Amino acid sequence: MHMSETLLNDPAPPPLTVLGVNVVPFASYDHAVDCVAESIRQGRKSFWVAINPQKVYRARHDPAVMEVLRQADVGICDGIGVSLGSMLLNRRGIQRVTGCDLFFALLAAAQRRSWRVFLLGASPEANAQAAQRLGERFPQLKIAGRRDGYFGNDEEVIEQINRVRPELLFVAMGSPRQEHWIARHRDRIDARFFLGVGGSLDVASGLSRRAPTLFRR
Numbered sequence: 001m002h003m004s005e006t007l008l009n010d011p012a013p014p015p016l017t018v019l020g021v022n023v024v025p026f027a028s029y030d031h032a033v034d035c036v037a038e039s040i041r042q043g044r045k046s047f048w049v050a051i052n053p054q055k056v057y058r059a060r061h062d063p064a065v066m067e068v069l070r071q072a073d074v075g076i077c078d079g080i081g082v083s084l085g086s087m088l089l090n091r092r093g094i095q096r097v098t099g100c101d102l103f104f105a106l107l108a109a110a111q112r113r114s115w116r117v118f119l120l121g122a123s124p125e126a127n128a129q130a131a132q133r134l135g136e137r138f139p140q141l142k143i144a145g146r147r148d149g150y151f152g153n154d155e156e157v158i159e160q161i162n163r164v165r166p167e168l169l170f171v172a173m174g175s176p177r178q179e180h181w182i183a184r185h186r187d188r189i190d191a192r193f194f195l196g197v198g199g200s201l202d203v204a205s206g207l208s209r210r211a212p213t214l215f216r217r
């Protein structure tokens with residue numbers, strides 16, 4: 001970490017730990033979005049990861065996954081499983097801030113604050129359709145670039161991102177592939193905020209539906 005960074009206040013509150021994985025107890029989506037805004041204002045680079053029980057399980061069985069989660073700056077509580085886990089282990093529940101809903105909340109903020117976004121991942125059709133639908137839903141949103149998640153050449157993709165220098169980079173290539181990709185390349189990518197969003201571009205494209213509310217709860 002650079003000296004100048006250590007002197008700045010960390011915008012995110014301290015994390016709780018659920019089976020060795022850090023999860024930040026944000027009070028609300030607005031709170032999480034405000035922390036992203038503050039982190040961007042401070043000129044930091046930050047990598048956030050959505051923590052759900054599958055990821056905690058994988059991390060406990062695969063040291064490479066645990067290492068990637070440790071490299072993330074912020075873990076968010078991606079659903080009730082982690083919230084309950086924290087309730088049992090820490091005697092303190094954590095408000096849900098799911099990756100998919102935070103993605104949409106950040107797009108709304110990006111539209112208000114003129115942040116440029118880059119959408120990386122999903123099939124070529126889903127990626128294109130997601131960009132189109134999101135453009136309709138958020139007419140002032142600046143989608144500075146996009147690219148499907150089935151590419152062979154990382155360098156080419158990194159160059160494409162660095163040409164537009166987005167504030168927000170969303171990577172929808174499934175877990176833990178997307179987190180490994182971000183961790184491996186973030187030092188060389190000229191973006192401020194990185195988040196793996198799994199199937200969220202499929203959801204945004206309308207080509208795949210979210211799980212029914214009952215399941216998500």
Ligand code: UDP
Pocket residue numbers: 121122123126148149150172173174175197198199200201202
């Ligand atoms: N995907 C991709 N590149 C790959 C493999 C997967 O872009 O090499 C995309 C896939 O098209 C889908 C998303 O990653 O849009 C994975 O979604 P899934 O719901 O499986 O991820 P999860 O949310 O379970 O991590």
